[in-house]
Amino acid sequence: MRGRVVLGVSGGIAAFRAVEVLRGLIKAGCRVHTILTENATHFVAPRTFAVLSNEGAEVSLWSDPTSPGVDHVTLGRESDLLLVVPATANIIAKMAAGIADDALTTYALAHRRRVMIAPAMNTSMWRQPAIEQAVAALKQRGAIVVGPVFGFLAEGEIGEGKLAPVDEIVGAALAALPLRGPLAGVRVLITAGPTREPIDTVRVITNRSSGRMGVALALAARDLGAEVRLLAGPGVSAPSGVPMERFETAADLGRLLGRRAPEADAVWHAAAVADFRPTSVAAGKLDRRQGGLQLALQPVPDLAAAMPRVQGRPYLVIFAAERATDLEARAAKKMSEKAADAVVANPIDEPGLGMESARNRAVVLTRLGVRREFVAQDKEPLARELVLTLAGEIVANRRR
């Protein structure tokens, strides 16, 4: 279990987004108990939260006449995070003032751990000194405030007050939870996406990698408790809540690896790094009118083989995209040539799998002799399986 969250939902128009936040938290392995304000039930039904979380979703302190009525105190001791989505102006002011006149605000007073709010309201309410002061007071007491952001508001205006994107709220919530899971406290560095090698000022040589597998690995490792850092190539969409640095060329990535790999316990090198780059880069824009063009290319140094490593750390996982026919033999050869600890082999010539597609199949081989095969599936569940498969070796390697 990734963590225990109490999701508070108050009565704003963005309340329906709290359902998506709940789903994101459940998917990441959290247990979520929901408490809604009476006003929130005008927008969303408690049953939706109860069914999706398979846990209680309450509105009132008094609904069960046989209950001793102190559940909020127990819950307050056990949960890691109180996350209020959306946080209305009203609940922000009440929480800041210590008012406890319904189930959610009473719970908020009993809660002992982290508090996070995602405010959403129109710009004039957000700019009210009373609300600004309440937000400042909550922050000063350690609450994390996610958003709001600038955008189209429910009343048709454009301004600041829109609920932060769901991914951002989920990412921030997961980052605020204590690290739990098989990779708790393990520092994982992941590379993802293509490189771009310049031909002239505007043109590049690149490849078809989307970075989706690397991003899926980053999220899977994070959900299993790891402290993740992502090195992402051009066009890779940034997952929120994961620290990320961008690279463009193989040389950029080499420099980032030189800096970050020694800090990591494991590196998953999923980026599709160029094998060749132009020998020289033309200044300006090459002109077609000058006629045909021959590009001279030189090999790019092998980044995996040159990975900075001290006493067997980091545990190095490489990826081998190879022909299906001799997939495993080639992957095993690559693993030993690059002194990697594990290789994830996947075919390049099976339709609908691999680069540019949402699905992949893989065989994992490790230096210690593990072999596991994964059938074709979406990259996200595959990433989780891959991380779970190697978690044991990664943790053991770290302790050596």
Ligand SMILES: Cc1cc2nc3c(=O)[nH]c(=O)nc-3n(C[C@H](O)[C@H](O)[C@H](O)COP(=O)(O)O)c2cc1C
């Ligand atoms: C249609 C409608 C939409 C509303 N949207 C918001 C909102 O986005 N943010 C907000 O702070 N208040 C909003 N309100 C006002 C709150 O519902 C009202 O202040 C209420 O007392 C909040 O109660 P609660 O904080 O206990 O849920 C809205 C009211 C209505 C009728």
